[in-house]
Amino acid sequence: xxxxxxxxxxxxxxxxxxxxxxxxxxxxxxxxxxxxxxxxxxxxxxxxxxxxxxxxxxxxxxxxxxxxxxxxxxxxxxxxxxxxxxxxxxxxxxxxxxxxxxxxxxxxxxxxxxxxxxxxxxxxxxxxxxxxxxxxxxxxxxxxxxxxxxxxxxxxxxxxxxxxxxxxxxxxxxxxxxxxxxxxxxxxxxxxxxxxxxxxxxxxxxxxxxxxxxxxxxxxxxxxxxxxxxxxxxxxxxxxxxxxxxxxxxxxxxxxx
Numbered sequence: 114x115x116x117x118x119x120x121x122x123x124x125x126x127x128x129x130x131x132x133x134x135x136x137x138x139x140x141x142x143x144x145x146x147x148x149x150x151x152x153x154x155x156x157x158x159x160x161x162x163x164x165x166x167x168x169x170x171x172x173x174x175x176x177x178x179x180x181x182x183x184x185x186x187x188x189x190x191x192x193x194x195x196x197x198x199x200x201x202x203x204x205x206x207x208x209x210x211x212x213x214x215x216x217x218x219x220x221x222x223x224x225x226x227x228x229x230x231x232x233x234x235x236x237x238x239x240x241x242x243x244x245x246x247x248x249x250x251x252x253x254x255x256x257x258x259x260x261x262x263x264x265x266x267x268x269x270x271x272x273x274x275x276x277x278x279x280x281x282x283x284x285x286x287x288x289x290x291x292x293x294x295x296x297x298x299x300x301x302x303x304x305x306x307x308x309x310x311x312x313x314x315x316x317x318x319x320x321x322x323x324x325x326x327x328x329x330x331x332x333x334x335x336x337x338x339x340x341x342x343x344x345x346x347x348x349x350x351x352x353x354x355x356x357x358x359x360x361x362x363x364x365x366x367x368x369x370x
Contacts, residue, residue, distance in 0.1 A: 115351040115359050158183070158273035158369050160360065161281035164295035165329065165337060166322050167302025169348045169356065170277045173295065176357045178275035181370055186267055187223060188278035188285075189247075191260050193238035194221055194229045196246040201229075206249040213255030221263070241313055248325050251279075252332040261285050261335075273369075279329055282340040290367040292343035293360055299323070301349045 160177060164170040171187060178185035195216045199206050206212060222228040226235045237243065250256055257280075264285050268274055278285070282292035297305075303319035310318060329337035339345055344363060348356050364370040 115346045115348060115356050157268055157271075159268055159281075159286045159289040160275045160291040160293070160364060160369065161286050161289040161340075161343075162275065162277040162293045162295065162360070163279055163281050163283070163337070163340075163343070164277075165279070165302065165326055167304075167306045168295040168297050169305070169353065170295045172353055173348075173356050173360060174275045174277040176353060177360045177364070180357065180361060181275070181364060183369075184271045184274040186264065186274055186276045188260065188264055188276060188281065190223050190227050190238060191221065191263065192251045192256070193243050193247050194223070194227055194234060195219070195256055195260070196243045196250045197234050197238045198229055199250065200242065200246060206246040209253050209255065212250060212253055213259070216253075216256045216259045239310075241310065244310075244321065248328045252328060252334065254334045257334050279337045280335040282343050283338055284335040287340065291360070291363050291369060292340050293346055293363065294339045294343045295346050295348055295356070297347060297349040 160174075160181075160183070162170045162174045162177075171189075174187070175185055177183075195212065196206055198204075198215050198219050199208075199212050202215070204211050204215065220228070220230050226233055227238055228234070229238075261284065264276065264278075264281075268276065268286070276286070282289055282294065299319070299322070303315060303322055306318045306322060307313065307315045313321075326337070344359075346356060346359065361370055
């Protein structure tokens with residue numbers, strides 16, 4: 114069964130045992146005052162699912178959305194789309210000003226497929242090259258502000274949704290009625306990613322995950338962190354079905370199912 118930490122036991126309403134998760138793998142703190150502005154208006158019926166790479170958040174978020182008949186948004190695909198656009202146009206991802214303009218100007222549709230300026234980039238945004246570049250793009254404050262704006266517009270248009278990413282419960286929708294932060298052991302996360310990225314070896318994947326974890330958790334703007342009121346779920350030894358059921362229980366408690 115998924116492992117939870119308080120106060121999630123009462124929210125989930127079950128007897129899943131608690132477990133402390135190492136602080137180096139899952140930072141827990143408030144978003145710094147110099148970070149992106151938070152939202153103080155109702156976030157509709159948003160289920161926010163955050164977590165690092167390989168935690169299982171995408172698989173779980175898709176399944177929960179399907180079970181509840183709610184729209185699903187993968188915000189990570191949006192950052193990948195910006196990195197893809199920069200690389201496609203020969204722009205250095207480190208060139209913050211130019212990349213920010215690309216993020217503001219590009220046409221982007223994220224659904225079952227990812228369309229960038231009319232081009233189907235669903236497969237290309239998952240390439241090793243984009244994976245290596247996306248963390249640089251994701252620390253760009255102007256890019257984050259633009260994509261947060263688009264994410265909020267998406268929720269405004271849909272009225273509800275299951276949204277996954279790294280700062281959904283802390284920055285994008287801090288008032289979401291359901292917040293889940295998923296994690297897993299470093300070894301398990303690397304193993305999962307290796308199975309997804311067949312052109313990369315385990316050691317290379319593990320090193321890339323460690324690098325991304327450090328960048329995401331230490332960036333000054335919207336860092337990867339556990340919201341104080343989020344349910345922290347360790348998926349290391351859990352099945353997808355177990356975690357999905359737990360999120361559905363939380364959604365039921367919040368009146369979303």
